[in-house]
Every structure is written in structure tokens, then in C-alpha cells.
Amino acid sequence: MFKWMFVTLVRLLLPCLRLFVLFAFKVKVTGMENLVMTGKTVLIPNHVSLLDAVMLALILPKDAAFVVNTNIAKRFAWVLHFRAHMTVDSSNPYAVRKMLKTIQSGTPLVIFPEGRITTTGGMMKIYGGIGYLALRSQAQIVPIAIEGLEHSKLSYLRGKIKQRWFPQVNIAFGEAFQVPAADERFTRKVQKEHATEAIRNKLLHHLLESRLRPEINLFNELLLAAHKHGQSRVICEDVMSNSALTYRKLRLTSYTLAVRLGKLLQGQKRVALLLPNAAGHVVTLFSLFRLGVTPAILNYSAGRQAMLEACETAEVSTVLTSRVFIEKAGLSDFIQGARGIYSIIYLEDVKEALTLQDKFHGLLDLLLRQKGPVGAGLNEAVLFTSGSESKPKGVVLTHRNIWANIQQARLVIAFNSSDSVLGSMPMFHSFGLTAGTMLPILSGVKLVLYPNPLHYKVIPELVYDRNITILFGTSTFLGAYARTAHPYDFAHSLRYVVAGAERLKVEVRQIWQDKFGIRILEGYGTTETTPVISLNTPMHGKKGSVGKLLPGIEAIVENVEGIAAGGHLLVRGPNVMKGYLIHSRGFVPASEWYSTGDIVTLDDQGYLFIQARLQSFAKIGGEKVSLLMVEELVSKSLVEPAVCAAVHVPDRRKGERIIVYHTSKVSPHEALRELMRQEGQPAIYMPSEFRYIEKLPLLGSGKIDYVTMKQWALASDEGSKPTA
Numbered sequence: 154m155f156k157w158m159f160v161t162l163v164r165l166l167l168p169c170l171r172l173f174v175l176f177a178f179k180v181k182v183t184g185m186e187n188l189v190m191t192g193k194t195v196l197i198p199n200h201v202s203l204l205d206a207v208m209l210a211l212i213l214p215k216d217a218a219f220v221v222n223t224n225i226a227k228r229f230a231w232v233l234h235f236r237a238h239m240t241v242d243s244s245n246p247y248a249v250r251k252m253l254k255t256i257q258s259g260t261p262l263v264i265f266p267e268g269r270i271t272t273t274g275g276m277m278k279i280y281g282g283i284g285y286l287a288l289r290s291q292a293q294i295v296p297i298a299i300e301g302l303e304h305s306k307l308s309y310l311r312g313k314i315k316q317r318w319f320p321q322v323n324i325a326f327g328e329a330f331q332v333p334a335a336d337e338r339f340t341r342k343v344q345k346e347h348a349t350e351a352i353r354n355k356l357l358h359h360l361l362e363s364r365l366r367p368e369i370n371l372f373n374e375l376l377l378a379a380h381k382h383g384q385s386r387v388i389c390e391d392v393m394s395n396s397a398l399t400y401r402k403l404r405l406t407s408y409t410l411a412v413r414l415g416k417l418l419q420g421q422k423r424v425a426l427l428l429p430n431a432a433g434h435v436v437t438l439f440s441l442f443r444l445g446v447t448p449a450i451l452n453y454s455a456g457r458q459a460m461l462e463a464c465e466t467a468e469v470s471t472v473l474t475s476r477v478f479i480e481k482a483g484l485s486d487f488i489q490g491a492r493g494i495y496s497i498i499y500l501e502d503v504k505e506a507l508t509l510q511d512k513f514h515g516l517l518d519l520l521l522r523q524k525g526p527v528g529a530g531l532n533e534a535v536l537f538t539s540g541s542e543s544k545p546k547g548v549v550l551t552h553r554n555i556w557a558n559i560q561q562a563r564l565v566i567a568f569n570s571s572d573s574v575l576g577s578m579p580m581f582h583s584f585g586l587t588a589g590t591m592l593p594i595l596s597g598v599k600l601v602l603y604p605n606p607l608h609y610k611v612i613p614e615l616v617y618d619r620n621i622t623i624l625f626g627t628s629t630f631l632g633a634y635a636r637t638a639h640p641y642d643f644a645h646s647l648r649y650v651v652a653g654a655e656r657l658k659v660e661v662r663q664i665w666q667d668k669f670g671i672r673i674l675e676g677y678g679t680t681e682t683t684p685v686i687s688l689n690t691p692m693h694g695k696k697g698s699v700g701k702l703l704p705g706i707e708a709i710v711e712n713v714e715g716i717a718a719g720g721h722l723l724v725r726g727p728n729v730m731k732g733y734l735i736h737s738r739g740f741v742p743a744s745e746w747y748s749t750g751d752i753v754t755l756d757d758q759g760y761l762f763i764q765a766r767l768q769s770f771a772k773i774g775g776e777k778v779s780l781l782m783v784e785e786l787v788s789k790s791l792v793e794p795a796v797c798a799a800v801h802v803p804d805r806r807k808g809e810r811i812i813v814y815h816t817s818k819v820s821p822h823e824a825l826r827e828l829m830r831q832e833g834q835p836a837i838y839m840p841s842e843f844r845y846i847e848k849l850p851l852l853g854s855g856k857i858d859y860v861t862m863k864q865w866a867l868a869s870d871e872g873s874k875p876t877a
Contacts, residue, residue, distance in 0.1 A: 325363035624649070679747075721749075
């Protein structure tokens, strides 16, 4: 009797309860126009808390039935009185058939394909039953993205992220799709696996789309991250200065610095940034984002001439830097070359010049939660790459590009506020800017900054001492760390070690596995893709590959003349750059498909394998080197009418090395060394070897046959001369 009265009372109060819940959680629902349930329909939400089904039950039409595990049904039997549902025992092989009959009867089913609530913050594995249902029923499948309830008190992430009673919730319905009919060439098991993977990819893509907006300012994302993860949370720690920034302090210092810089940079679209990995660099970046000024981050390892040319390419009039950094890094020659051409602003001077009025203005902005501007040209960052040109090219990355790549990574690899990242990769590198800096700060993950990844003995000690759980590095760096580290330095706390920027060497992979018991997750990308294109993960990894394409990335593999296996990789996605800044030409928009310059193969499971690169670039110690630039320098050193061509080959120590074939009977080595000294060119452009040849081989089209020369270089012993 009491139970009946209780149920009746709740039914009467249900409209009020619905209004209260939707108001308390500030529920925002989008994409309801995609919800057409006239035929066979399956709805597949991600699963972040015990409240997911409750929230959906308040939104979805009454005829949608929920699939509920028998154990959950027993715990929440009183709730299920108010909603159509069917209980299933996941251990019973007939459970899937029961669901199939319900779908075929025309009843829309809500199925959580993960089968359980996330315990990591990322998406859990997708069970094969959903693939079977999709194939057999040929139903319309509607993906649903739930975001925010992972911060509720009823999620399984206690101690991993900040929880609250009423977090803001976003629920987005995606476009319905249908899994194609089974390919009879494969077994039923393989058919089901392919269908399940297709559903996983669709759900991941929708989750990504639900997190992206047309215009994004990373400063505004910082404000949201501070609200989500707590203003008092220490989010950034600077090892060298022994200082720490909470979200509140990072926001306040960024606001205050922006007040002062706004006066100094008035009317300027871009400013060159020359700073190390330090808290001051992070604050300066967010201050510029607050102002809508684009930072053009200079590669201080590129040499005086390359940095001056980068400033010309970006068309800046001001260089922001630090006196202490210039002195310690030995960059006074660049300052001397830049002085008189560019305005040099030292952050130490800016700090000393701050007035009480500036500080009050910054505090007022903090209290009012003032946002950064959004709009065309206001939310960008510029990184530099030598590319295929003789002068540095500026890669224009929008804040949306960076934000998209962060979200793509979050969807395939689980990390949360209990993690910590060592930020030693320089921010002038897209790997260091996106993965090593913005990703942790905007995801509530503590960032520990250290300015030099070349300190091979210091890095392992930092990982051990600061309980670092996520480490990014190139194969060269990771190999050096492994050789100097104590076995317990990395085994103590590291959960993820991610390699990128150059191919992971077999011996590096093996030493990490043998010495520390850690599997390195190799990824692949370019500066132009902000940078990650593909990544091996704990859930989906294959030895020798660079993983699967990230959600939202599409790929084309074009045939290449003379290449039997694989082809040239072109990609598109929300993380692909806006375009290039070309010296003396200005901005050149990116085409729809970005040409990576890499020869790859894609297997039937979607894993990407890098076979080789087209002849435009070499990567030495993780740094991209333009072979065209090398050829140009060598050509200046040759006696006319001699010509040259550069190719790259694998190198055990640095990843790759450059060999130059030339038709001059006099070696250009000494002349090139003197020329590079006079022009201030970095040593990385010096070839490791010069080889004389009477005549360069040509293709039928008249172009130089680089493929043949590369084969000579690979086949011959070091120093031997090929036969033309």
C-alpha cells in the first residue's frame, strides 16, 4: 500500500521534478531534431555517471525504452517504475537476442554500449553486442554525447576530478547512421568486430563534434577549466623558479599582464615570443590570448638568421623576451641583430613597470570574469617550420585547432586531475605547445615545467621526485633518458609515455619495456596538424604502427610513382592548420586536404604505418630540416656549374642524417662550414657526408631522381661512391 502511494505521489510530482533537475543542472540540449524514431531505432549514449539514464529519461519521448543491467535494476527498482525499460543479464547469451526482438518490434532502445560507467574519465571499451544488434536489425543508430555529469557526486571518479552536486550538463544528439550490411567475405566474428569499431568511431566523432564550437579562445577555456577543476588547484609548477600557479593565480597574473601589454602592443596583430619553458611563458601566452594578439613563438635553437627571418615572415614589430633567458641561452647575437629593427620588450621591465592601477584593473577583470575576444584573426598562434622553403614558414594554428587536438586526445587516452605532466618539450614545437602545455592546463592536469629536454640526467630525477604520470618526448630524448635513469625512476609513477616528432627506434622501445616495464605509445603528426594525427593507446595499439587516426580526422592515401606499397598521406580534420605565412608573400590559406609528405600504409584495422617520407624533409633529433635549404646552402659553396642533391637516411643516434651528392671534384665541406658561420645558420643544416658523383640521375620528366640516390645511400657502405 505504501509503495503504491509513493509511486502515485512521485508520478504527480514528476513534471515539477523534471523542471527542478533540468534547472539545477543547467541542462543544455542540442540536436533534438536528429531524434526521429519512426522506424527501428537504437540510441547510444556515452556513460559517465549513475545520473545519465535519469537525465535522458527526463528528455526522451516516453516510448523509448532503457536497457538496464539486472544488478542496477535491483538497486534502483523504484526509479524504473516511471520509465519503459527492459532488464538484461549481460552474462546470458540470450540477452542480445531479447534486445534484437525489441528493436525489430519498433520499440526505440537506449543502450549504453560501454556497458559500464567510466572509471577513468575517458570512454571505456565498446562491447561487441552493439555491433551484432546493428548488423542484424539494420536500425538507425543515434549517438548521444553527455558531458558534465562526470563531475557529479554520482560518477565513479571520486578523487580523480572535482565533483559537485549540480554540475552544468550538456546533452547533444548526433545525426542518425546505419551500419552497412555485413560483408559476406568475412566470418561472423570479424563482421561483428568491424560493425562494433564503426559504431565506436561514430560515437567518438560525435563526442568530438559536441565539444567544438565555431569560435574558441583558449583564454576563455582557461576560465572554464578553473571553474570545473577548482580555483585553488595548483595547475602549473616551475621547477627552475621553484614557484607554483593555482588556477586563480594564473588567471590573475594573466589578466594583470594583459593590462600592461595592452598598452605596449596597442594595434599590433602579432608579436614574436622568445621564452623558455617556464611559468612566465605560460602567463604571457594566456595574456596575449586575453588581448586577441597572436604569439609567433620563435625557435631559439634555429640560430640567429632563422629567427630574424621568422620575425620577417610573421611581420611582427615587437619581440617579447626575458633578459635572464637571453643571457643564459646565449642569444645576445639575435638581440643585437633584432635591435633597431624590432622593439624588444623584456618581461622583467614589464613586471617592474606595473602600477597599482594596472594591478587593480587586473583584479577587477578577474572578479568580473572578463573574457578574451573571439573572431577572425584574433584567436591564433604561429609556429615556424623550415618546410620545403629556404626561409622559415609560419604555420598559423587557430585556437580551435589546438582545442580540437586536445579533445581528440582526450577521447582516446584517459587522463584526469590525478595525473601530472612533465613539460620539457619546448613550446616553439607543436608537440610541446599542444600536448605538453595546453592539454594539461585546460584539462585539470598538473603541469611541471622544465626548460631543457636535453638534460638527460635531470629529467628522470624530476619524473621520480614529482611523481610524474605522463611523459612526452622524441625517440632520441626517450632513449637518452632510459640510458641514464635508475630502473625505479620511471617505474615508480609513470602511466603513459608518448613518443612523437620522429620515428620510434626499436631499441628505444625495447629498453623501456625491459628496464621499466613501460610500453611507449608512439604517435604521429606534423606542426600543421597541431600536431597529432594518429596515436597508439592502451586500448588500441599495434607494434610498428603509429596507431589509429584520431577522431574527426579523415585520410586519403594517394598512389605515388615508383612506390609499390602504400602511398602519400593526405588528411583533413578540425586540427589541420588555417594556413601558412610565407616570407615576402604573406598568408596562404590551407587547402581542404593537407599533404603530409609521408608515404604510409593503412591496414584493414585502421592502423597507420609510416613507410618513408617524400624528399622534402629530414628529421634530425626530432627537428624538421628542409633538404631544399641544405641544397641551397651547399650550392652556394660549390664551384659553378656543379650541382647537388640531398637525401636522408636512418641514423641510430639522431634518427636520420643527411647525405649530399654533388658533381664538384672539390669537396664543399670547408666552404660550407665557413658560409654557415657567416650567415648564422644552425649546425643542424650541415650534412653528415658528401659524396661525389659525375652526373645526378634524372627521371624521364627531367626531374632529379631522388629515389635512386636514396637507394644508393641505403645500400652502399658509408663513404663509398655509387656508380652513376
